[in-house]
Amino acid sequence: MGSSDYLMEWINHQLFHQLFRPAATAAPAAPVKKGISPLAWVGIGCGGLVVIAIIVMVVGGIWATKKAKELGVDFQNNPERSAAEMVVNLSPDLEKVSTDEEAGTMTIRKKDGQVVTLTYEDISEGKFTDTPAVDSGAETPAEE
Numbered sequence: 001m002g003s004s005d006y007l008m009e010w011i012n013h014q015l016f017h018q019l020f021r022p023a024a025t026a027a028p029a030a031p032v033k034k035g036i037s038p039l040a041w042v043g044i045g046c047g048g049l050v051v052i053a054i055i056v057m058v059v060g061g062i063w064a065t066k067k068a069k070e071l072g073v074d075f076q077n078n079p080e081r082s083a084a085e086m087v088v089n090l091s092p093d094l095e096k097v098s099t100d101e102e103a104g105t106m107t108i109r110k111k112d113g114q115v116v117t118l119t120y121e122d123i124s125e126g127k128f129t130d131t132p133a134v135d136s137g138a139e140t141p142a143e144e
Helices: 003-020 038-077 079-090 120-124
Strands: 094-100 106-110 115-119
Touching: 038 079, 038 120, 079 094, 079 115, 079 120, 094 115
Parallel strands: none
Antiparallel strands: 094 106, 106 115
8 A cells, every 4th residue: 555545545534534523512502691681670660660659659748748738728717617628528428519708608518419508617516407508599488
């Protein structure tokens, strides 16, 4: 066997092994991260809810403070009227129809539909009489 045969056999051997040898077992490549993890999204969502809750509480606190100041001024200016309006507003059986500042009276509608005019003092003390409201254009029945 000559040197050229030896060289050809070596080349064939090298080509065979390059073409048909099993692929080298390299460590699998780490998966490429895409975007933000689900845990991060949960954290962002919870943080967003906390921020919204804080904003709502601040705005609600400012509104409540403003309303409390308004009620305080109203109560200082006319405490009987303020107390009467509070009683009517908090009672589910009563509805304010109108007020007369000069006379110091309020016309209210009861749950049964009866309309009565009472003084601020009577309302604030809870004295709801059955005195019907006085309509300027309506006739009131005479008592016998």
